Amino acid sequence: MQKISVHAMIFQPKLLSSLKNYSKELFYADLMAGVIVGIVALPLAIAFGIASGVSPEKGLFTAVIAGFLISFFGGSKVQIGGPTGAFIVIVYGIVQEFGIAGLAVATMIAGVMLIAMGLLKLGSVIKFIPYPVVVGFTSGIALTIFTTQIKDLLGLQTGALPGDFIHKWITYGHFIGTINYWSLGISIITIAIIFFTPRFSKKIPGSLIAIILLTIVAYLLREKFGIMQIETIGDRFKIDPSLPKAVTPEINFAAIETLLPTAFTIAMLGAIESLLSATVADGVTGDKHDSNTELVAQGIANVITPIFGGIPATGAIARTMTNINNGGKTPVAGIIHALVLLLIMLFLGNLTKHIPMSCLAGVLVVVAYNMSEWRTFKSLLKNPKSDVAVLLTTFLLTVIFDLTIAIEIGLLLAVVLFIRRISETSQISIFKNEVSTSDYTEGNDDTEKLIIPKGVEVYEIEGPFFFGIASKFEETMKQLGDKPKIRIIRMRKVPFIDSTGSHNLQNFIRMSEKDKTRILLSGVNENVRNVLTKVGIEDELGAANICNNINEALSRAKDILDTEPVSKKIKV
Numbered sequence: 001m002q003k004i005s006v007h008a009m010i011f012q013p014k015l016l017s018s019l020k021n022y023s024k025e026l027f028y029a030d031l032m033a034g035v036i037v038g039i040v041a042l043p044l045a046i047a048f049g050i051a052s053g054v055s056p057e058k059g060l061f062t063a064v065i066a067g068f069l070i071s072f073f074g075g076s077k078v079q080i081g082g083p084t085g086a087f088i089v090i091v092y093g094i095v096q097e098f099g100i101a102g103l104a105v106a107t108m109i110a111g112v113m114l115i116a117m118g119l120l121k122l123g124s125v126i127k128f129i130p131y132p133v134v135v136g137f138t139s140g141i142a143l144t145i146f147t148t149q150i151k152d153l154l155g156l157q158t159g160a161l162p163g164d165f166i167h168k169w170i171t172y173g174h175f176i177g178t179i180n181y182w183s184l185g186i187s188i189i190t191i192a193i194i195f196f197t198p199r200f201s202k203k204i205p206g207s208l209i210a211i212i213l214l215t216i217v218a219y220l221l222r223e224k225f226g227i228m229q230i231e232t233i234g235d236r237f238k239i240d241p242s243l244p245k246a247v248t249p250e251i252n253f254a255a256i257e258t259l260l261p262t263a264f265t266i267a268m269l270g271a272i273e274s275l276l277s278a279t280v281a282d283g284v285t286g287d288k289h290d291s292n293t294e295l296v297a298q299g300i301a302n303v304i305t306p307i308f309g310g311i312p313a314t315g316a317i318a319r320t321m322t323n324i325n326n327g328g329k330t331p332v333a334g335i336i337h338a339l340v341l342l343l344i345m346l347f348l349g350n351l352t353k354h355i356p357m358s359c360l361a362g363v364l365v366v367v368a369y370n371m372s373e374w375r376t377f378k379s380l381l382k383n384p385k386s387d388v389a390v391l392l393t394t395f396l397l398t399v400i401f402d403l404t405i406a407i408e409i410g411l412l413l414a415v416v417l418f419i420r421r422i423s424e425t426s427q428i429s430i431f432k433n434e435v436s437t438s439d440y441t442e443g444n445d446d447t448e449k450l451i452i453p454k455g456v457e458v459y460e461i462e463g464p465f466f467f468g469i470a471s472k473f474e475e476t477m478k479q480l481g482d483k484p485k486i487r488i489i490r491m492r493k494v495p496f497i498d499s500t501g502s503h504n505l506q507n508f509i510r511m512s513e514k515d516k517t518r519i520l521l522s523g524v525n526e527n528v529r530n531v532l533t534k535v536g537i538e539d540e541l542g543a544a545n546i547c548n549n550i551n552e553a554l555s556r557a558k559d560i561l562d563t564e565p566v567s568k569k570i571k572v
Helices: 014-020 024-051 056-073 085-118 133-147 150-154 164-176 181-199 206-225 252-287 291-310 317-325 331-354 357-372 373-378 385-400 404-427 467-479 499-514 526-535 538-539 548-563
Strands: 004-006 008-012 427-431 435-436 449-451 456-462 486-493 518-524
Touching: 004 404, 004 548, 008 291, 014 056, 014 357, 014 456, 024 056, 024 085, 024 206, 024 317, 024 331, 024 357, 056 291, 056 331, 056 456, 056 518, 085 133, 085 291, 085 357, 085 404, 133 150, 133 164, 133 252, 133 373, 133 385, 133 404, 150 181, 150 357, 164 385, 181 206, 181 357, 206 331, 206 357, 252 291, 252 317, 252 404, 291 357, 291 449, 317 331, 404 467, 449 548, 486 548, 499 526, 518 538, 518 548, 526 538
Parallel strands: 456 486, 486 518
Antiparallel strands: 004 008, 427 456, 435 449
């Protein structure tokens, strides 16, 4: 495969580097891991497909096609991709409102967004989304998934359920008398098997054991004892185990305009979950994934999969960890997992119709429990009030409204929180008698103290001079009652300045000129100086009045006081 360079970025899937020194030993390890992960992914793919409001085979199509593409093009050696619980809520909502065609269009738009994120090198930026936002909507998704499974978990005869969280629970309350105790029993046994299996087997997942065992039990109860109250997949869905046909959905401007916010939510959720999964995998394997390549791979998968009837896909933490724990070393394991799923779908697909719906509900309840991160949620409630506010807002918006609103508001809150905290770290200090030449190293008392001449004041800005601190700077200057002859603004600890900061600084310089006060700048770094030059501040002050350090600035101030009238503007 040829390397593709875009904007100085090389898109190089991990598969390429992994195959350079590939061996029989590596293939055997990948083969065993791939087979096991493929078997593990089977019940989850079916369950996620059904819970998302589509047919079971669409979950399988997604696991096969997206799983293959994410491993083939991805930036992680061990990432396993496919449908995940995080998408259940949003996919279900899209299907109800826009149908399968609308879901396909939204997923493809999201795929294009993910590719763009990767090519624009936004992979590292995604990682900086605050933890309370991630936990808030992850816990919210978990509670929503749990809510959607109550009907099948208890076997309630509710008919069609309302779409929103609150009315679902009201409906459950009205129909609580219709509990099907066969379904409830199967659900409880499913959950028990999943929780107790790790005590006996670390290799075979409890969800697979539960589905195989309870499918056999349900089949015998129906066929041998005539107990037909146990609803199965086949009672609700007509399963087509054949290969999917490629159908390109109609994409027009109206569809894009309507589905763009939803597509953005899919893209953001996919990016966050896939990179989180890859990061967790790195911590276990000691490897380092390429986040931008991973985003491109996720994008490719989400552009192609809907053409074959699939749903949104991303990196799956549980399946990725299963891959690692069973010896998976390279992306070949992920490719084998997809091929195993394909073979199961083609040759054993008809058997899936006998799986009880209540068994799948039990599997998804465990998935929701594992997603809930309730211990982390509880510990975050002890954090500062601002973090708690972000956590609860994101959580409640996810549960009560929908994930699109939750992610948009959550990201907005994250930005506001970031700006606030950066602003809090920025300081403005005033020196009138003496100033230190130190870098404010803790415990360093041996630094040189420079005497500030009479009529001169030194102001030090520490931190980014952006719109969040610019207003603080302006307010501080307005509160000063005195009017010194010269003000030195020390900027050695200003890493950057934005347009608002430069505008406020320019206004301050002009106001000072009206008060016949000179402004000197000290310690301006190259990036900040380039901005000052572009906006014309250097021309207003004169190059001689932008000094390299405080010594030079104080010397310049003395020269001005000794040799020139203060009211005269100095230009160089």
